[in-house]
Amino acid sequence: MVKRLMRGELIEEITARVLDGRFPADTRINEVRLANELGVSRTPLREALIGLADRGLLVAAPGRGFLVAPFDPQEARRLYPLVAELEALALRWTSPLELASLPDALDRISDEIADSCDLPAADDRWHALLTSRCDNPHLLRLIEQTKPLLKRYETAYFGGRDRAAESVAEHREIAAALRADDLPGASALLVRNWVKALAYLKGS
Amino acid sequence: MVKRLMRGELIEEITARVLDGRFPADTRINEVRLANELGVSRTPLREALIGLADRGLLVAAPGRGFLVAPFDPQEARRLYPLVAELEALALRWTSPLELASLPDALDRISDEIADSCDLPAADDRWHALLTSRCDNPHLLRLIEQTKPLLKRYETAYFGGRDRAAESVAEHREIAAALRADDLPGASALLVRNWVKALAYLKGS
DNA sequence: TACGGCCGATCTGTGTGCAATACTTCATCG
DNA sequence: CGATGAAGTATTGCACACAGATCGGCCGTA
Secondary structure (H helix, E strand, O other): OOOOOHHHHHHHHHHHHHHOOOOOOOOEEOHHHHHHHHOOOHHHHHHHHHHHHHHOOEEEEOOOEEEEOOOOHHHHHHHHHHHHHHHHHHHHOOOHHHHHHHHHHHHHHHHHHHHOOOHHHHHHHHHHHHHHOOOOHHHHHHHHHHHHHHHHHHHHHOOOOOOHHHHHHHHHHHHHHHHOOOHHHHHHHHHHHHHHHHHHHHHO | OOOOOHHHHHHHHHHHHHHOOOOOOOOEEOHHHHHHHHOOOHHHHHHHHHHHHHHOOEEEEOOOEEEEOOOOHHHHHHHHHHHHHHHHHHHHOOOHHHHHHHHHHHHHHHHHHHHOOOHHHHHHHHHHHHHHOOOOHHHHHHHHHHHHHHHHHHHHHOOOOOOHHHHHHHHHHHHHHHHOOOHHHHHHHHHHHHHHHHHHHHHO
């Protein structure tokens, strides 16, 4: 059993609140109130806030505590291509052996997506699996750090439009490219996959 | 005047100590001792340590505090290409207008390098300028976060071998490629520049 | 001698307290 | 009427205190 620290739990909880809009953008975080609400003291809470500020989900305003990072549609235009390129890089740095075992596993998730109702979660799992075999832990850390920022825009703008079918099709194309050992092609498709998701965002 | 918080100062100080080897790899950090030594209390010190752990320079061991991240030559093999690709990406995301003004400024730094004695610092400035015009703040944040990790290997292995001339020549080539509007060429040269630096590392 | 459990010292993780700074309110002035 | 400033409140940033976990040494046993 891994030992969990309070800081970690708080980071998860606060991240969830920022992502689903309970903590709207630009909100100032009141440390005492939030600490009481969560039933902890200010010390571990502040530690969590600092971690979140390092990841960019909050911003630290010296002397004034922490704010939820501003919500800027233009930021999404920066984040989507960034994550796309990072994932493509992760793919490039996955050993051929690992790469060979990926397509089948990826398509299995695609199959589940068809059934599942919880689209975004399944989509996340697909992308997480795609990069999971990369042997550059620092790159993976950067990806993990950046995705939550992006997710905020996803949940905010996701109007329930049916991108499911389209996304699954794109995923299958990527898996097919991987099967054909066409890494550049897979990377290009991957970037396109992200960019198209961004297009849906802006449209709504 | 910008307000500086204590944890910021502490992060700088501790980073410096890790980079120059005063805090060797795998060292356990004793919070009370270090706090006394630095003349602060444990609270802001811990906040700094958490920030450093988020950036990967330290690792948090729940129940046992913080350790200096292990020193693994193989890690350098992951970090150099990573920073190289991130910088190349930053270049791709610099507007053509800004890009046009870069080569001259870059070569000015190259000129200074020839005179300067402090090679690594001048090299840093060159790379910092190269990416500074990129309009993706999140990518820049990732680069800033990753470079210190790499710098540790640089200072550790830098035996004073004269890579100066070689590096300056490579930098000028990159500037020339930019002047010729050859972005892919510049990116490729940039990646090569980092990879060659890595080669010097491993050799010593 | 090697091994394992116990016990005290040490240290981390968290809670609490305090001073300085930022914010709010409201009255005064231009 | 808007701007300005002062007093009072609220909140942060840092210091300190305490409980529980961890580490190292000691002893007993095989």
